[in-house]
Amino acid sequence: MDTKAIEEHVRGILIALGENPDREGLVETPKRVAKMYQEVFDGMNYTNHELAQMLDKTFAEDTTSAGSNQVVVMKDIDLFSYCEHHMALMYDMKATVAYIPKGKVIGLSKIARICDMAGRRLQLQERLGRDIADILGEITGSTDIAVLLEGRHSCVSARGIKKTDAKTRTVELRGRFKEEPALQLYLR
Numbered sequence: 001m002d003t004k005a006i007e008e009h010v011r012g013i014l015i016a017l018g019e020n021p022d023r024e025g026l027v028e029t030p031k032r033v034a035k036m037y038q039e040v041f042d043g044m045n046y047t048n049h050e051l052a053q054m055l056d057k058t059f060a061e062d063t064t065s066a067g068s069n070q071v072v073v074m075k076d077i078d079l080f081s082y083c084e085h086h087m088a089l090m091y092d093m094k095a096t097v098a099y100i101p102k103g104k105v106i107g108l109s110k111i112a113r114i115c116d117m118a119g120r121r122l123q124l125q126e127r128l129g130r131d132i133a134d135i136l137g138e139i140t141g142s143t144d145i146a147v148l149l150e151g152r153h154s155c156v157s158a159r160g161i162k163k164t165d166a167k168t169r170t171v172e173l174r175g176r177f178k179e180e181p182a183l184q185l186y187l188r
């Protein structure tokens, strides 16, 4: 990520807006925005494959007890993302991520980290769900994966059509979650 170029362009936008980029309140703004972009777009520094390698912390599934063939569901993972059309915030966002382990389980915090990093990109909500499923699938080797996302888009609520209550839900179902509707009950 070229932070110097981001700073220069933000300064240019301020000038185009008719602002004085050298006034006290704005003089550090290009630097602040570049720093913010480094944080909120950190996921753009890596491919899904690279994220899978970075977050690959799994444990052997305990098949000696009733632990085998369980459905693992992590609910209400809060996350942010940015729509690629307006570079506007997706907020009030919750993810539900489920998978059926194939011999190994992933640390739960890593599921939340996958969501965070996939969200830290210019995204479409639909692609965000696919990215999370791809990364989780690569780490766990599982093909039975579900990713539900629900959230508000500020490009829909704070501008344009201004539907402040509208929430968008996307559902990425793979493997048994797609084939066996009964498994979808666990996603509620």
Ligand SMILES: Nc1nc2c(ncn2[C@@H]2O[C@H](COP(=O)(O)OP(=O)(O)OP(=O)(O)O)[C@@H](O)[C@H]2O)c(=O)[nH]1
Residues within 6 Å of the ligand: 083, 084, 085, 123, 124, 125, 126, 153, 155, 156, 160, 161
């Ligand atoms: N499918 C999908 N659409 C999105 C997402 N985020 C924003 N959009 C939509 O992308 C579309 C971009 O449409 P355009 O018509 O090119 O942009 P616009 O003229 O600013 O559109 P309006 O929002 O209708 O004013 C809009 O309908 C947005 O609401 C997303 O995550 N997924």
Ligand SMILES: [Zn+2]
Residues within 6 Å of the ligand: 083, 084, 085, 086, 087, 088, 153, 155, 156
């Ligand atoms: Zn948008």
